[in-house]
Amino acid sequence: MSQIAVEKTYDTLAMINGDFKGKDIVSFDQFSADDVRRIFALAGHMKQLVLGKEPCQLLAGQLVSLLFFEPSSRTFGSFAAAVKRLGGQTLEIQNPETVSSVNKGETFEDTIRVFEAYSDAIVLRHPRPGAALRAAESAEFVPVLNAGDGNNEHPSQTVLDLYTLYERFGRLDNLTGVMAGDALNSRTIHSLMRGLSLFENNTVYLLSPEKLRLKREDLNMFRSRNITIHEITSERDIPRDCQYWYWTRIQKERFGSLTEYNEMVAQRFTVTPALLAEYASQEMILMDPLPRIGTIDTEVDKDHRAVYLRSQVRNGLYTRMALLALVLGRA
Amino acid sequence: MSQIAVEKTYDTLAMINGDFKGKDIVSFDQFSADDVRRIFALAGHMKQLVLGKEPCQLLAGQLVSLLFFEPSSRTFGSFAAAVKRLGGQTLEIQNPETVSSVNKGETFEDTIRVFEAYSDAIVLRHPRPGAALRAAESAEFVPVLNAGDGNNEHPSQTVLDLYTLYERFGRLDNLTGVMAGDALNSRTIHSLMRGLSLFENNTVYLLSPEKLRLKREDLNMFRSRNITIHEITSERDIPRDCQYWYWTRIQKERFGSLTEYNEMVAQRFTVTPALLAEYASQEMILMDPLPRIGTIDTEVDKDHRAVYLRSQVRNGLYTRMALLALVLGRA
Amino acid sequence: MSQIAVEKTYDTLAMINGDFKGKDIVSFDQFSADDVRRIFALAGHMKQLVLGKEPCQLLAGQLVSLLFFEPSSRTFGSFAAAVKRLGGQTLEIQNPETVSSVNKGETFEDTIRVFEAYSDAIVLRHPRPGAALRAAESAEFVPVLNAGDGNNEHPSQTVLDLYTLYERFGRLDNLTGVMAGDALNSRTIHSLMRGLSLFENNTVYLLSPEKLRLKREDLNMFRSRNITIHEITSERDIPRDCQYWYWTRIQKERFGSLTEYNEMVAQRFTVTPALLAEYASQEMILMDPLPRIGTIDTEVDKDHRAVYLRSQVRNGLYTRMALLALVLGRA
Numbered sequence: 002m003s004q005i006a007v008e009k010t011y012d013t014l015a016m017i018n019g020d021f022k023g024k025d026i027v028s029f030d031q032f033s034a035d036d037v038r039r040i041f042a043l044a045g046h047m048k049q050l051v052l053g054k055e056p057c058q059l060l061a062g063q064l065v066s067l068l069f070f071e072p073s074s075r076t077f078g079s080f081a082a083a084v085k086r087l088g089g090q091t092l093e094i095q096n097p098e099t100v101s102s103v104n105k106g107e108t109f110e111d112t113i114r115v116f117e118a119y120s121d122a123i124v125l126r127h128p129r130p131g132a133a134l135r136a137a138e139s140a141e142f143v144p145v146l147n148a149g150d151g152n153n154e155h156p157s158q159t160v161l162d163l164y165t166l167y168e169r170f171g172r173l174d175n176l177t178g179v180m181a182g183d184a185l186n187s188r189t190i191h192s193l194m195r196g197l198s199l200f201e202n203n204t205v206y207l208l209s210p211e212k213l214r215l216k217r218e219d220l221n222m223f224r225s226r227n228i229t230i231h232e233i234t235s236e237r238d239i240p241r242d243c244q245y246w247y248w249t250r251i252q253k254e255r256f257g258s259l260t261e262y263n264e265m266v267a268q269r270f271t272v273t274p275a276l277l278a279e280y281a282s283q284e285m286i287l288m289d290p291l292p293r294i295g296t297i298d299t300e301v302d303k304d305h306r307a308v309y310l311r312s313q314v315r316n317g318l319y320t321r322m323a324l325l326a327l328v329l330g331r332a
Numbered sequence: 333m334s335q336i337a338v339e340k341t342y343d344t345l346a347m348i349n350g351d352f353k354g355k356d357i358v359s360f361d362q363f364s365a366d367d368v369r370r371i372f373a374l375a376g377h378m379k380q381l382v383l384g385k386e387p388c389q390l391l392a393g394q395l396v397s398l399l400f401f402e403p404s405s406r407t408f409g410s411f412a413a414a415v416k417r418l419g420g421q422t423l424e425i426q427n428p429e430t431v432s433s434v435n436k437g438e439t440f441e442d443t444i445r446v447f448e449a450y451s452d453a454i455v456l457r458h459p460r461p462g463a464a465l466r467a468a469e470s471a472e473f474v475p476v477l478n479a480g481d482g483n484n485e486h487p488s489q490t491v492l493d494l495y496t497l498y499e500r501f502g503r504l505d506n507l508t509g510v511m512a513g514d515a516l517n518s519r520t521i522h523s524l525m526r527g528l529s530l531f532e533n534n535t536v537y538l539l540s541p542e543k544l545r546l547k548r549e550d551l552n553m554f555r556s557r558n559i560t561i562h563e564i565t566s567e568r569d570i571p572r573d574c575q576y577w578y579w580t581r582i583q584k585e586r587f588g589s590l591t592e593y594n595e596m597v598a599q600r601f602t603v604t605p606a607l608l609a610e611y612a613s614q615e616m617i618l619m620d621p622l623p624r625i626g627t628i629d630t631e632v633d634k635d636h637r638a639v640y641l642r643s644q645v646r647n648g649l650y651t652r653m654a655l656l657a658l659v660l661g662r663a
Numbered sequence: 664m665s666q667i668a669v670e671k672t673y674d675t676l677a678m679i680n681g682d683f684k685g686k687d688i689v690s691f692d693q694f695s696a697d698d699v700r701r702i703f704a705l706a707g708h709m710k711q712l713v714l715g716k717e718p719c720q721l722l723a724g725q726l727v728s729l730l731f732f733e734p735s736s737r738t739f740g741s742f743a744a745a746v747k748r749l750g751g752q753t754l755e756i757q758n759p760e761t762v763s764s765v766n767k768g769e770t771f772e773d774t775i776r777v778f779e780a781y782s783d784a785i786v787l788r789h790p791r792p793g794a795a796l797r798a799a800e801s802a803e804f805v806p807v808l809n810a811g812d813g814n815n816e817h818p819s820q821t822v823l824d825l826y827t828l829y830e831r832f833g834r835l836d837n838l839t840g841v842m843a844g845d846a847l848n849s850r851t852i853h854s855l856m857r858g859l860s861l862f863e864n865n866t867v868y869l870l871s872p873e874k875l876r877l878k879r880e881d882l883n884m885f886r887s888r889n890i891t892i893h894e895i896t897s898e899r900d901i902p903r904d905c906q907y908w909y910w911t912r913i914q915k916e917r918f919g920s921l922t923e924y925n926e927m928v929a930q931r932f933t934v935t936p937a938l939l940a941e942y943a944s945q946e947m948i949l950m951d952p953l954p955r956i957g958t959i960d961t962e963v964d965k966d967h968r969a970v971y972l973r974s975q976v977r978n979g980l981y982t983r984m985a986l987l988a989l990v991l992g993r994a
Contacts, residue, residue, distance in 0.1 A: 389718075392718040393716070393717065393718025393719065393748075393750075395744055395747055395748065397740070421747040423740050423743055423744055423747075424755070425736055425739075425740070436954050436956065437954065437956040438953070438954035438955070438956065439961075441961075442953070442954065442955065442972065443736070445972045445976075446736075446737050446740065446953070446972070446976055447740060449972075449973075449976040449977045449980065450740050450741060450743075450744035450976075450980055451744065
């Protein structure tokens with residue numbers, strides 16, 4: 002007996018296999034290529050719905066808890082907007098200090114179980130890797146959506162990145178791109194490669210400082226998963242026919258010391274109009290999961306290929322609307 | 333002239349006497365047994381409404397300010413969900429630092445009067461005992477609901493505790509239970525006994541360390557109010573036929589020194605599967621106002637008698653929905 | 664291509680000239696006298712709508728971002744209530760620390776562009792003068808409303824002050840009033856004089872300590888803009904036939920040292936029942952933009968002429984409802 006709109010129907014971390022209703026979304030690995038296509042089809046509808054400017058009541062009467070144990074204004078805003086654009090309502094805990102019961106010593110599991118009693122789904126952001134899985138296991142009745150758990154997973158980010166490629170090129174196979182930044186540690190780069198590995202014949206040029214190359218075991222894993230990887234350490238090695246550039250920042254929190262971080266930052270790559278002019282085709286798109294910090298010169302913003310502050314951000318809204326509708330059984 | 337949905341109709345702290353509309357809810361003592369039954373009848377409807385999963389518009393167009401001058405994620409979430417499940421909207425001030433006018437030196441009374449101008453009711457959480465009464469006296473037009481003012485009152489907590497007993501046993505008289513914890517200081521224990529004192533023939537076993545026994549004046553007061561009290565200091569004295577166990581934590585803020593607190597914590601009682609097996613009947617329920625900190629072993633969670641993270645939390649939602657609908661004249 | 668309800672149609676800071684739809688509201692100087700009258704007419708409707716207690720769906724399906732980079736509970740509550748009273752929804756970032764991307768080093772411009780992707784309008788509060796203009800220039804698609812940018816502008820405050828005068832006297836010309844406080848630095852005093860300068864034949868008595876008189880250039884500017892100004896330094900010089908008193912606090916942040924501030928505070932003027940009895944007519948109104956700190960004795964609150972916690976606060980709601988409806992093309 003539960004007050005929720007849709008009851009959880011399965012083992013946490015089970016594959017979606019076409020049936021999203023009532024399932025936790027903890028890891029991108031729960032999706033098959035068909036699942037991704039299903040999300041994309043619905044995201045396309047969501048986009049039309051938002052552009053059509055008609056109020057939507059798909060989630061009318063639905064209440065979604067947004068539990069953000071660390072601040073993340075973009076992801077928070079995107080999920081909150083997704084719920085509200087669909088006519089649903091949110092329970093918002095944005096600030097870890099206001100999760101008072103936690104301050105009083107309550108366990109994370111209890112907090113999750115309290116909020117599942119109030120709402121139809123929980124969107125969780127947490128600094129600790131594995132927190133989303135723990136939340137999903139704690140919630141008895143309502144689905145949990147991982148909105149980023151530390152350096153572990155952020156499946157809706159991967160979905161929106163893939164959707165941005167799909168929307169532009171009409172496919173997710175036979176694409177060649179550059180991913181630049183901290184190939185060793187970057188969650189977004191690793192996740193996007195895992196996403197692409199569901200599809201055929203993708204080639205990635207990994208551009209990073211020598212010291213931030215992918216671990217050999219990760220390199221082998223991705224190669225075994227269908228991705229052709231070329232490691233490069235200079236912009237001069239970017240092939241001119243890439244369909245996309247995916248630029249990411251070097252994150253301070255990944256390094257043991259500030260010295261080490263500063264050394265890496267000194268070697269980072271920044272997209273400028275000149276770099277685009279020399280190495281990029283007219284048909285490519287330039288992506289960034291944001292925030293861009295040292296990644297892309299603002300001079301580039303007006304370029305028609307710069308989608309990071311345009312369709313990429315908006316696609317986060319559309320794909321999250323799709324995910325919520327699917328999980329809540331309202332697609 | 334006011335923009336509100338329902339105007340305050342009476343003197344603050346007056347008895348409800350069957351007429352909730354437009355009244356402040358500052359203290360549980362405003363309720364008669366019939367008032368409590370009225371809330372319960374409506375809470376039952378609210379439960380059906382939520383379980384029925386149909387969007388509800390009972391509070392459509394109503395705006396409820398949630399002014400939380402101290403964090404309390406559970407109570408905040410419960411009231412916010414109650415408003416939204418009824419189709420209403422909230423003005424949320426969750427963080428005392430964002431009550432900027434207060435920081436600038438504005439009086440509490442002025443803040444209340446500003447927010448009553450924006451909304452149809454105010455739900456107030458405040459660390460200072462008596463704050464709810466001051467707010468109720470300051471608000472000229474809209475009802476104020478006390479969501480906890482320090483160690484003073486938290487009437488909706490008492491209502492949900494009583495409702496949990498009522499829902500399970502179909503009555504609030506002729507019940508025997510244990511209340512464990514800090515009998516001297518615990519607001520929830522005192523309030524629940526006051527609630528039960530509205531009904532006939534209730535017996536409470538107060539389990540606490542010797543030093544945390546009820547004050548003699550409180551003991552006499554409760555006895556004069558119809559409650560049979562037995563003070564016990566060991567689990568061995570729990571009778572096997574109790575209908576409920578109500579376990580509460582020992583709160584650090586009630587003690588002058590950490591030494592004193594630690595001494596009491598060392599003597600506290602914790603529910604374990606073994607304790608339940610030995611002293612509890614199969615028909616009883618195990619309650620906790622939460623957060624549970626040292627009160628109940630997580631091993632107990634799956635026991636069918638453990639209602640603290642199940643019906644007790646949910647009943648908070650249903651009873652607050654009922655209270656809001658009654659006070660706003662939409663029952 | 665945008666998902667928004669109404670697209671921006673013009674150059675930032677352009678005059679409104681009767682056409683609010685899709686325009687940024689950065690400065691009060693964008694309004695003509697006719698624009699102000701248009702807002703007032705609609706604010707009157709909004710008041711009836713709120714008093715009529717019927718749910719309104721004028722902004723149904725509309726999502727308004729409230730980006731508050733500094734806390735301001737009154738302005739936040741007023742804008743949030745305005746959106747929700749019209750049936751719209753909000754994206755709320757109340758606490759600067761939760762604008763995490765900013766903490767991570769994201770530029771203000773990027774943050775604005777991210778939130779415009781999620782919503783149909785942005786209401787911005789920011790401590791830095793000029794921030795609203797920067798936001799308006801950054802937002803490509805949705806209108807930005809300035810809810811206060813430091814000591815620079817707070818146009819909706821000016822509108823509500825003017826509306827309070829208009830509602831009481833049926834006109835904005837031929838009014839005589841006192842404005843008391845820090846004439847040198849006060850944003851609200853300067854803005855209200857600019858507002859009145861759109862209309863004919865207004866006279867203002869500026870009551871301030873000698874050291875806080877208006878700058879000579881500002882004095883000349885206001886005189887050239889149609890306002891008759893008398894500078895006075897004692898309550899004894901208040902004429903008995905003023906239609907309004909507009910009292911403002913002396914703000915600490917305007918002074919270089921605490922000594923200087925304390926010296927000025929020692930010379931400030933406070934409204935008491937005695938002062939009203941001696942110098943105020945029965946027909947005048949007493950206004951304060953709030954918070955009142957040292958400006959008005961609480962003894963005065965019950966006086967029928969004291970509108971600061973009554974119609975003045977409520978008029979903030981009605982005029983902001985009007986502004987939002989106009990800018991979003993739903994008037």
